[in-house]
Amino acid sequence: GSTIGILGGGQLGRMLALAAAPLGYKTHVYAPDRESVAAEVAAQHSQAAWDDEPRLAAFAAACDAVTIEFENVPVDTVRFLSGHVAVRPGAAALEVAQDRLAEKRFVAGLGGRTAPFAAVPDRGALDAALAQIGAPAILKTARMGYDGKGQARIAAPADADAAWEAIGRHPAILEGFVTFAHEFSVLLARGIDGETRFWDSPVNVHEGGILATSSLPPPRSVLDQQDAARALMTRIADALDYVGVLTGEFFATDEGPVFNEMAPRVHNSGHWTIEGATTSQFANHIRAVAGLPLGDTATLALPVTMRNLIGRAIDDIPALLADDAARVHHYGKSVVRDGRKLGHVTWVGTAPEGPL
Ligand code: ATP
Ligand code: MG
Ligand code: MG
Numbered sequence: 001g002s003t004i005g006i007l008g009g010g011q012l013g014r015m016l017a018l019a020a021a022p023l024g025y026k027t028h029v030y031a032p033d034r035e036s037v038a039a040e041v042a043a044q045h046s047q048a049a050w051d052d053e054p055r056l057a058a059f060a061a062a063c064d065a066v067t068i069e070f071e072n073v074p075v076d077t078v079r080f081l082s083g084h085v086a087v088r089p090g091a092a093a094l095e096v097a098q099d100r101l102a103e104k105r106f107v108a109g110l111g112g113r114t115a116p117f118a119a120v121p122d123r124g125a126l127d128a129a130l131a132q133i134g135a136p137a138i139l140k141t142a143r144m145g146y147d148g149k150g151q152a153r154i155a156a157p158a159d160a161d162a163a164w165e166a167i168g169r170h171p172a173i174l175e176g177f178v179t180f181a182h183e184f185s186v187l188l189a190r191g192i193d194g195e196t197r198f199w200d201s202p203v204n205v206h207e208g209g210i211l212a213t214s215s216l217p218p219p220r221s222v223l224d225q226q227d228a229a230r231a232l233m234t235r236i237a238d239a240l241d242y243v244g245v246l247t248g249e250f251f252a253t254d255e256g257p258v259f260n261e262m263a264p265r266v267h268n269s270g271h272w273t274i275e276g277a278t279t280s281q282f283a284n285h286i287r288a289v290a291g292l293p294l295g296d297t298a299t300l301a302l303p304v305t306m307r308n309l310i311g312r313a314i315d316d317i318p319a320l321l322a323d324d325a326a327r328v329h330h331y332g333k334s335v336v337r338d339g340r341k342l343g344h345v346t347w348v349g350t351a352p353e354g355p356l
Helices: 011-023 053-062 075-082 091-097 100-109 123-133 157-166 220-239 281-290 311-321
Strands: 002-007 025-030 044-046 065-068 117-120 137-141 151-154 172-176 182-190 196-198 203-207 210-216 244-253 256-263 304-310 327-330 341-348
Touching: 002 011, 002 053, 002 075, 002 281, 011 025, 011 281, 025 053, 044 053, 053 075, 065 281, 075 091, 091 100, 091 256, 100 117, 100 172, 100 220, 100 256, 117 123, 123 137, 123 157, 123 172, 137 157, 151 157, 182 203, 182 220, 182 281, 196 220, 220 244, 220 256, 244 281, 304 311, 311 327, 311 341
Parallel strands: 002 025, 002 065, 025 044
Antiparallel strands: 117 172, 137 151, 137 172, 182 196, 182 244, 203 210, 210 304, 244 256, 304 341, 327 341
16 A cells, blocks of 8 residues: 655644545554654554664654655754655745745845845844844744744844843744734645645634634735735745645735744645545645645535634533534544644534634
8 A cells, every 4th residue: 555654743743634534545653752643543653862863763764755744854854864755845935934034035036025034143133133123023033933922023123132031032024013913824735746726724823823713705905915925825835846735824914915934734724625625735735745636625504713722711512522513533642732732613604602
């Protein structure tokens, strides 16, 4: 049989493994973490460090193609594997997406609109950056941030010291604060032949820096900006010779779509496609990585609502299971922590009862 290798052990890998099975693919998860919810549903599991070359070589030999479910896999690991097996997407996409500065420069170079930004390699550079960008602004670590971690808001220049301490004094980027009506994402899949397809864009609502809900149809302002945002994502994917699902996060502003960041992988804002689209983001990602034709991305019914189960919200699952319209996903993580994504629930063709 054929095997797809997955780098990373989180819920995205778990949902990729679940989508691979009906296509006839086994999965082999490679992740250093002791707990891997992806490995629980994969045929094989290597729990080993990212720089363990003998284990990586054995993993590569066991796989027909390899993909990532976590964008911070070291680029050196992907380069090493690429000498043994096809890794999709490749090191170029990871290299850009791992560094907010490289990413914004790359996208600006392709004609995309971003927030005004400046490099902040050290504390001294922050004052100069603030003079250039102005306040309010957001200071973000250049690397490794997710779910709003590694970010500090700067309302006035006097906040600079506190912000620099808050992000741990790491090399950073300063971004001007964007005034937006809504946030939305572009979910793109690109095959090995370059064919590109899109799912409908959901509107995304964050709470405390973490994605809370993704819903369709999005408001008019998002629908009006979807085509321009898609055109930019196509240029990005083509420039990287990208294979797989690529996600772009955007702000809908009065001046048009502003690119926030991208994820070189399946994305939380695309979880609704499992029940809400003809082919899910996970199935199309596996198809692309395996070199198979992409499937139809049409939305099956509106409205669609996806709500994350974060921290103790996982306790809502018994009540959600009593809702015949709710499609419940429990990631099987053993540690419940505030702010941790532990599951999600989707409604397709009907709105959830009560407040979101
Ligand atoms: P993710 O979990 O999506 O990877 P992240 O930690 O990489 O998140 P961002 O997406 O950069 O962080 O920021 C998190 C949220 O903070 C955004 O979705 C948006 O709501 C807000 N935000 C980020 N940058 C800006 C900005 N320049 N102006 C206004 N709001 C912003
Ligand atoms: Mg991010
Ligand atoms: Mg984000």
